[in-house]
Amino acid sequence: MTSPLLERIELDPRVCNGKPVIKGTRIPVTVILEQLAEGESWDKILEGYPELTREDIHAAIYYARVSLDHTEMKAVNA
Numbered sequence: 001m002t003s004p005l006l007e008r009i010e011l012d013p014r015v016c017n018g019k020p021v022i023k024g025t026r027i028p029v030t031v032i033l034e035q036l037a038e039g040e041s042w043d044k045i046l047e048g049y050p051e052l053t054r055e056d057i058h059a060a061i062y063y064a065r066v067s068l069d070h071t072e073m074k075a076v077n078a
Contacts, residue, residue, distance in 0.1 A: 005055070005058055005059040006059070006063065006066070008022060008023050008059035009022065009023060009059055009060075009063045010024075022052060022056045022060065024051075025052070027049055033060060036057075
């Protein structure tokens with residue numbers, strides 16, 4: 001199943017070493033996720049990156065979720 005949100009994410013080896021970015025920018029998905037994890041508000045992120053839209057932030061979160069859904073994790077005994 002695909003989502004229109006994923007169309008906002010671009011993977012191109014010529015852009016940011018192939019890291020997922022918001023299409024048409026050089027803003028990596030990880031930068032958006034980092035700022036959200038640090039408690040930054042959506043409005044502050046949009047202020048800092050005026051080329052972004054709310055849908056781009058939604059797309060970054062959705063991309064992270066889909067990526068995790070397709071990742072296998074193994075328990076490590078500590």
